[in-house]
Amino acid sequence: MKLEGKVVLVTGASSGIGEAIARHLADEGANVVLAARREEKLTDLAQSLNDQSNGKALVVKTDVTKKEDMENLVQQAKDTYGKVDMIINNAGVMLLSFMKNDEVDQWTQMVDVNINGVLHGVHAVLPDMLKQESGHIVNVSSVAGHEVFPSSSVYSATKYAVRALSMGLEKELSKTGVRVTNISPGAVESExxxxxxxxxxxxxxxxxxxxxxxxxxxxxxxxxxxxxTQPDYVNVNEVVVRPMQK
Known part of the structure; x- marks a missing residue:
């Protein structure tokens, strides 16, 4: 159990990548704080983790687009477990569309969730991490943050932004004890x-x-x-995960 005693916040934990991350972290002994808007799904996941994993799970209904919700997420984690060691900024939406179809509301939604959600997460955890001189911020971007394809213009723009935030944070925090990792998944079977x-x-x-x-x-x-789970002196800055093609 490499993460025994660690406290990890996971946004977008109600399904897909976020749920899988929470399960794997809890299997390694982490106490995971599950954040998403769909509280019922989080509750089912928490019950499963508390019954079957090596760690514990706490549910905090959270809208990452609201700064106050992310602040509350951190406070609930500290009230329950005393600290926050890591945050996995995973919540995201992929509303692909061709620019000519003028889906302005969807563009705005992607900016709010994919960019502002990450910023709110960083805002909420960074002060305490700097005080304790340790912590890990993991931002989930996408291979769409490395290359653009037809219909991904806005989505890719948000994921490029997440990569830029990760790179800037890593440089700013390199001597503070706080690590930063950007994860860029390729096409994943999800919602x-x-x-x-x-x-x-x-x-x-x-x-x-x-x-x-x-x-x-x-x-x-x-x-x-x-x-x-790398040693404290190792900072894995970026991981790109792509499927092998047929």
């Missing part, structure tokens, strides 16, 4: 594509579905565990 409403994009994905190999959420969770 993300279920929220796409642009019919042209859906048709494009339908055409590619038979030839597109996807990762599983557990593949990303293992990369997070790898990054956060």
């Amino acid at each position: 993300l594509t279920n929220h796409i409403t642009d019919d042209e994009v859906l048709e494009m994905f339908k055409d590619r579905a038979s030839s597109m190999k996807k990762l599983q959420a557990e593949d990303i969770a293992r990369s997070v565990v790898y990054a956060v």
Whole structure:
């Protein structure tokens, strides 16, 4: 149990990558604080972890777009466990659309969740991490933050921003004891594509579905565990995880 006694916040923990990360961290002995808007799903996950894993789980209903919610998440963790050792800024939405279709509300939603959600997470944990001279901030970006494809313009812009934030933070915090890791998953089998409403994009994905190999959420969770279980003097700055193509 490499993370026994560690306290880890996981945003977007109600499904997909976030749920898998929480399970793998708890298996390593971490006390995980589960954050998302879907409280019922978090409660089911927490019961499973408390019954079957090596760590404990706490549920805090959280909207990452609200600074106050993220501050409350940290406070609840400290009230229960006394500290926060890590945060996994995983919450994100992928509302792919072609720019000509003018989905302005969806653009704004991606900026709010994918960028502001990460900023709010950093804001909430960094002061205490600096005081204790230790901590780990893990930001989940995407391979879409490395390259842009048709319909991903805004989504990619948000994920490029997450990578830039991670790189800047790593440089700022290099002598503080606080580590920063950026995780960039490739295509993962998850709920993300279920929220796409642009019919042209859906048709494009339908055409590619038979030839597109996807990762599983557990593949990303293992990369997070790898990054956060290194010795204190090792900072894994970036991990890119792509599926092998058929």
